[in-house]
Amino acid sequence: MISLTNTELIIKLLTSVLFRLLIICYAIFLLTIQTSTFSPYVYFFISLIYLMFYLVTLKKSFNFLRTIVDFIYIGLILYEKDLSIFYNIIFIVFPLLNSPNHTRTKRNPWQLYFLTIFILFILLYINTENIFSIEYVYITISLFVINLINLFEYKRSNLRNKLLNIYDEIDDFLASNHYKSSQLPHIYEIIQKKFYEEMNFNIKQIISFKIKNNGLTIKNSSIFVHHWNFGNAIQALEESSVLFNEKIQINSLENSNNIILKIQKKYIFVLFTDETNRLTPIIKFLTTFEIMIKLLEKLVSIIEFEDRLYKRKTLTLKQLNKHMNYVSVIMKSTHFLSNEFSPIASYFDLKDKYFDLKNSSDIQQIEVASQLLLILEDEEKKAKESLNNIHTKILQILNKNENPFKTKELEIVKFSVIFMVIQRLWTTKFSTTGEEIETQNFDSNSDKKCKVDIQALEFIFVDVFENVRKYSEHEKHLKFDFGTDLVIVVSNKIKEYKKNKIELDKTVTNFNNNDRIEINKRNNFGLSHIKDHTQDLDIDTSIQLDHDNKLFIMKFVIKTKD
């Protein structure tokens, strides 16, 4: 059932109150322009009761009762008034005219019609004391026509509600955390179920295609489709967006109970309909086509969204592949190196043995030494060859251009984008709200731009925050200063300060020393790889120790780029 939001309820309430006020105002108008049966005080009293009754039942859903009371009030106002005058008789039609404002779910178009007729007949009878008059018939017909007009509107808004209903269910499903490769099959199920339940329209299958270069590509459908042949329908679709009961082939089965729709000139949906009656589905379609087209347009946006996600996934897989290849190259290299080292290791081993034997006093051993010398000389040649091979291999590995982990994709981004990326990393890592993150000069400078590789930046800060998590004690802080350049400061209380103080001092001195970057890389003083990555991105990084407050403070400066 459609859920009424708070806004809708307020609007309904307002229109309801307005309507009743209008009735009372019009009643007063009618009473002032003509003579009435009762004294003004009676009418005043009746109006008061009417208003009070309405206010009392306001919050409760006594819709039918309120309608009855409306008619009673109108009837009392029109009692013994001349119903041949337009401005009098129109009063009785007010509820009928107001019917579109009624709550959708509780609306019954014929209820008001019969109540109107009933009150009118009573009033006419009171005036003319004549039951059998042709007037009644004429009145019945005219009111009937008014009600018919109302009915059209009622049907249309009903249809609209049904569409919103289906949208609601689809949106609920999309928002839920179902992890599937595609959400379309389930959405098709929802559509089929809803159309059958609410509109008695049986759609047996929904198959979707994308139009591509004079051909059709199958998209996710409610059944698995591996083969299709549209025959003449293809040409027909160039001229028309809707086709009925065309002869097509799906999965080598012929089907001619279908509706084919072309949406946004790019997508085709084939709906398989009931085989029993060829005409009914067409009629059903024509009455619901507004909903159907809107739904299919929504489906198209979901299909396109999933396509974009898929493209991104393949790009990521391609990158992953590169990384995997690189790792595999490294592993093969270590295998290669172990083999090539053999002659080098043997050479030195044999050399030692040779000199031991040569310097012995045993003639036999000296003889063996001379034989060993031949082997040794040959091994020396092989060792030199191996050294060459190893050298070449290592150059290959060290060549950073081939290292996929080091590729940079620089792009111009706003400071605010960097803020959002790092803020999200922080709040996710430490499960906080983000309110504790300090920002300065955000309003004036957040639109400034810089050139970074966002992914690499994320990579760096994942590392930084992991260090914070590991080495901090309770207190940690993140600050952004949007000045000339973007300055990010990460600080935390040092765990076991006394114990780590000296080591940290050394680490900090080394880290900040830009003259020793290459040496630090080699020696891996903990944070050197962060320094290495930030250097690559031209981000200045430094660390400070606040000994008084036992704080470890890391500062990053990302320069503005116009």
Added chain:
Amino acid sequence: MEILILENQRKLIENAFKAINLLYFNNQLKINYAQTSQELGAIENIEKYKLIIIDIDLSINSKKDGIAIIKDISQYNEEELKKVFVLTGSTKVKDNLKILGFQNIPVLTKPINMEEVKNLMLKILNK
């Protein structure tokens, strides 16, 4: 005494084994090399060798790799596995052999440690 070394890159280890033969076996060993499983021929041929040293990674042209040859020997006569040890540059081989049930076959890694190789050879050949 004949020994067989199944190895793809003979020249990288040849001198080490020549030296071991000279220094510890009085040049008594006849060292045979094979780069492919085809060169081994019929599996019964292993009977004539007192020691078989296998590198898992053989020539591209080899129909079988070292692991497959070990499996063949095992199927032929499990006792023959006692004269086999593996010499390899790859670190994963020991685990692979364990998974296949060949945890008793000794595995030595390259680069060759002549002392280790010599000791193992003596152990097997003196049995």
